[in-house]
Amino acid sequence: MTDESAAAVMTSAQSSQDDVLVRVDNLVKYFPVRTAGYVRRTVGHVQAVDGVSLAIPRGKTLGLVGETGSGKSTLARCIAGLLPVTSGQVTFDGDDITNLSRRKMIPYRREIQMIFQDPYGSLNPRRRVGAIIADPFAIHKTVAGNERKRRVQELMERVGLNPEHYNRFPAEFSGGQRQRIGVARALALRPKLIICDEPVSALDVSIQAQVLNLLADLQRDYGLTYLFIAHDLEVVRHVSDSVTVMYLGRVAEEGSRDAVYRTPRHPYTAALLSAAPAADPDAAASRQRIILTGDIPSPIDPPSGCRFHPRCPKARELCGQEDPPLEVKAGDGPTHLTACHFPVEAGENLAAAAAARRESP
């Protein structure tokens, strides 16, 4: 990418810093569960995403946190138009892109790119790196011939790969370098939004830091907007401007990074934060870990009321009956929303409550 065009993207990004690039309204995605056999009757639904709303300001990073089965990857795929949406709306740059036809979606596919978790699985092992990175140019018929090769080599250099390795195969690169190939491919069409689905989970820590720095540099230089999905809370804290915590297809809590990490109000957020291991023996020894009971329930038959109530150390009768709305709790800023009837108060000892609950289930 030339310096000129980079500067152009940057100024346009700066001039409209507060506007929203992606907006998701009440998005629902159900997958039907069918019986086996000839007549495939639908007997239920996996409620993967059940009424999620969020907004990502242009040039910012939204961190999406949640455990396996929370629906975060499904949500990302719905936003990217890779999965049809059951109901709700996805707006990109002011346009409604919900369930567009393949052809109508094409221009938006150029604007929305993805980086996947597994740098081994997301690159075709039989194709040369140059060809892999050039795919977006070929598919969208934008750049051809020698110009294409030049652009690919520019991209390789930009992400910290040696452009002379253009003709190598993915197997000749290490995990971190392969993830750089994935980044170069995502960057090729100069997208506005990059959805990063666990981009550093498969990498060793020292390499993980290299890739995180690269993503930060690219955001700064090209004014990119990121939807950043990860299960590592420290990584999300590091990269995000705002954070959304998902549990079983719903938003449990959302807010600015500092609000969510410093004063978590949802007991699930508090438990997640306390469970993340810190590389500090003294902190680990003094920390009160909130150990939850059981596992995340099945999204086919989610619990009544608050979906977290069967595992929640603070659950009362109301929690099993009424679904708590996502709203601002007393004492929180206007962007800090929590879906909980009995939010965590400052100084509350949830760890003890959780321990007591585990003793007498």
Add this chain to the structure above:
Amino acid sequence: MTLLEVENLTVSFPSADGVVRAVRGVSFTLEAGQTLGIVGESGSGKTVLTQTLLGLTPGAEITGKAIFGGTDLLQLSENQMRQVRGSRISVIFQDPLTSLHPLYRVGWQIAEMIRAHEKDITKKQAAERAVELLGRVGIPNPAQRVNDYPHQFSGGMRQRAMIAMAMSLSPQMIIADEPTTALDATVQAQILDLLLKLQQESHTALLMITHDLGVVADIADNVMVMYAGRAAEKGPKHDIFYEPHHPYTKGLLESIPNSSAAGERLRPIPGQPPSLINLPSGCKFHPRCTYVLDRCVTEEPGLREISSDTAHLSACWLPARAAGLGGEAEKIREETVRESRMGAAVEVAEAIAAAPEVQA
């Protein structure tokens, strides 16, 4: 009491491309009831090291000793090893789904393990033991769940079942190879909590292999950091985390995103880990080390004492005083670099400074 003493262990695998030198002279001891955390990145040799102890590296060329309770594990015949594996040393692997047989019931698999080692036990007794063990590791309704197949268990429950199996014959030592890597944070906390509780109850020694420094900070007593098949640094947990001496250990600690510097630039270790077939000369870390000295390029350092009060050892040519993350230690390191980087290291240092990770 010393339970396991590994002395100068080397493991190499002949391959078509050359000899893969996976472990190159590692020594450590593990006391009964203690936890040793072995930390290292992919390809550092940590898994090969522990699999060798259990005789699970066929085709490897092995030298050295591994004395466990008076016998050398490396000299045991396959039959003798079968007596040790499972009953005196057991293993918990990373991925419980591939470690459990998908076509047999969970309870049956645990009972099979007991029956294989205790010849006079009846099927019924073994099945009862399996139920009891599942209850002990926190599986609800163990009497019913014992008849489930592995796919009916969640990831956390499968790992609990693996732990139940590992504990079933009250081994003296458990090798846990990345036991929580595949699990979510809250489930990881449950499993670590369980491991600690069981360890306290039964005084089992734990050899914990992980790439996650957070897990080590949580449960280890001592830590060994491995790089390219050797111990770069080892010692008590607090020394390793607060007074790291080896630039690799320091680099690992600094590359973790941490809460106090959210949003700031991370400080990764530049470059990539070396190929185990074609290792660099001298110190194997020198092509990535920002403190590279002339000596590092030609001579590989052995483990040296860093602190005389504790058993803190580091394999690095920097002076022992250069331990720590603070400014004082940094000053000593920079001073040493100024005095001892004249020849071969100058070029290496320039190459490192040109790496894309180092430039902002």
